[in-house]
Amino acid sequence: MAQEKKKESAMKRRWGMAIDLDKCTGCGQCQVACSQENNIPLFEDDSELLKRVVFLDVMKVTNDRDRAAQYPNVKTAFIPKMCQQCSGNDPKNPKPPCVSVCPVVATDVGDDGVVSQVWSRCIGCRYCQASCPYEARQFNWWKPEYEGSFKESLNPEVSVASRGTIVKCTFCSHIWKRERDKMLARGVKDINAVQYTPACVSGCPTGAMVFGDLNDPASEVSRLAKTDRAFRLVHTIDTWDEAKKKEAQAKKDYPNPKVYYLSSQQWLRDMMRFK
Amino acid sequence: MKRSRSLLLFFLPFIIFTYVSFVVFQKACDHAMNVQAEKKIPFSHKTHVEKYGAADCETCHMYAGNGRFKGLPTVADCKMCHDGNTAKEKAMFAGFKDSDVPWTSYAQQPDLVYFSHIAVMKNEKTARCASCHGDKGHSTTTSKIKGKMPMGQCMDCHDALKISNACMVCHD
Numbered sequence: 020m021a022q023e024k025k026k027e028s029a030m031k032r033r034w035g036m037a038i039d040l041d042k043c044t045g046c047g048q049c050q051v052a053c054s055q056e057n058n059i060p061l062f063e064d065d066s067e068l069l070k071r072v073v074f075l076d077v078m079k080v081t082n083d084r085d086r087a088a089q090y091p092n093v094k095t096a097f098i099p100k101m102c103q104q105c106s107g108n109d110p111k112n113p114k115p116p117c118v119s120v121c122p123v124v125a126t127d128v129g130d131d132g133v134v135s136q137v138w139s140r141c142i143g144c145r146y147c148q149a150s151c152p153y154e155a156r157q158f159n160w161w162k163p164e165y166e167g168s169f170k171e172s173l174n175p176e177v178s179v180a181s182r183g184t185i186v187k188c189t190f191c192s193h194i195w196k197r198e199r200d201k202m203l204a205r206g207v208k209d210i211n212a213v214q215y216t217p218a219c220v221s222g223c224p225t226g227a228m229v230f231g232d233l234n235d236p237a238s239e240v241s242r243l244a245k246t247d248r249a250f251r252l253v254h255t256i257d258t259w260d261e262a263k264k265k266e267a268q269a270k271k272d273y274p275n276p277k278v279y280y281l282s283s284q285q286w287l288r289d290m291m292r293f294k
Numbered sequence: 295m296k297r298s299r300s301l302l303l304f305f306l307p308f309i310i311f312t313y314v315s316f317v318v319f320q321k322a323c324d325h326a327m328n329v330q331a332e333k334k335i336p337f338s339h340k341t342h343v344e345k346y347g348a349a350d351c352e353t354c355h356m357y358a359g360n361g362r363f364k365g366l367p368t369v370a371d372c373k374m375c376h377d378g379n380t381a382k383e384k385a386m387f388a389g390f391k392d393s394d395v396p397w398t399s400y401a402q403q404p405d406l407v408y409f410s411h412i413a414v415m416k417n418e419k420t421a422r423c424a425s426c427h428g429d430k431g432h433s434t435t436t437s438k439i440k441g442k443m444p445m446g447q448c449m450d451c452h453d454a455l456k457i458s459n460a461c462m463v464c465h466d
Contacts, residue, residue: 127461135462139406178405
């Protein structure tokens with residue numbers, strides 16, 4: 020058994036996100052905002068899966084797979100899917116599936132529970148991509164090519180990933196650092212006072228995405244995460260009863276992601292559980 | 295005699311080539327590591343600190359923008375104290391413009407580092423300028439202190455002051 024990594028940290032926050040799929044219109048604003056913020060080129064042809072690199076993917080799902088639904092009942096939904104920031108069974112001692120397999124410690128869990136990825140350190144072995152249950156990690160097969168004047172508007176706070184590295188969503192942690200600097204300039208030294216909003220959440224026009232602190236019971240995220248409409252992507256263990264859950268968790272680590280999806284449509288809930 | 299001369303003639307191109315390439319590579323390495331960052335002005339940190347009693351580094355090096363970078367003084371900043379009336383000062387300000395050779399910093403951080411001066415200096419556990427920049431206040435030049443800024447140096451301080459060493463604290 021690996022030694023327990025229980026460190027006292029000044030950081031008391033645990034960032035999480037709640038996405039209301041009933042509010043999501045699939046406009047793709049979050050994806051564009053994310054690409055702009057994280058220096059990802061926009062791709063002309065999204066069907067070229069090898070070339071395409073996105074942190075946040077807006078996936079279209081429908082209940083009409085294999086002609087399962089007839090005309091009036093056909094329904095469509097869009098799922099914004101990014102890194103789910105897994106934390107393992109115990110959120111206080113996070114063990115995401117990708118961190119344990121990285122041979123060069125390019126990916127690690129921060130004190131706020133955000134799974135970091137330093138793409139300059141990555142050697143491109145793609146173990147983490149294989150271990151990720153949500154396919155949230157993307158591999159740069161080619162050097163990013165920016166069209167036109169995109170290169171002039173690159174974000175200086177995010178490093179440009181080179182060819183042959185794994186990239187992923189980091190909940191825009193550079194925005195947190197930027198906000199921290201602003202607070203320090205104002206004389207506020209408490210890092211727990213820093214609040215921030217990732218690019219996708221601030222770009223969402225319908226307010227479907229909510230970001231906040233899961234440790235704070237008064238925050239909107241933790242309130243939404245506890246509602247009946249909340250569920251998590253491919254995380255069937257949530258529906259089991261406590262005894263069965265304990266038994267399963269004793270055997271292995273479950274991802275336990277920090278991104279919650281909200282929907283009251285039963286077909287969508289079933290589909291996201293691969294039922 | 296003749297034999298040794300012919301030997302020398304034979305090796306002379308190699309010797310010259312080696313010497314020239316050594317000089318070229320040294321210059322290239324210096325350029326890459328930004329060693330000759332000195333701005334060619336007769337400026338002495340020591341005089342300003344000891345004689346004129348500049349209180350601390352922040353008198354001239356202010357925080358720029360959101361506090362990530364320490365600013366470098368402009369001609370206007372110099373002229374806040376120097377009115378430029380004496381012959382010596384006149385000569386200096388005539389031949390010194392902001393646009394000449396840009397100031398270059400102690401160590402250009404790589405792209406993946408999010409280093410913020412204000413986070414290090416204005417926090418509860420503060421660093422001193424000299425912790426990373428050396429005793430610049432008592433030097434007589436504007437040249438850069440030689441050396442890189444390895445990650446271990448940052449991590450040692452973070453360890454000693456019990457600041458988190460998670461990757462995301464500095465990297466992005």
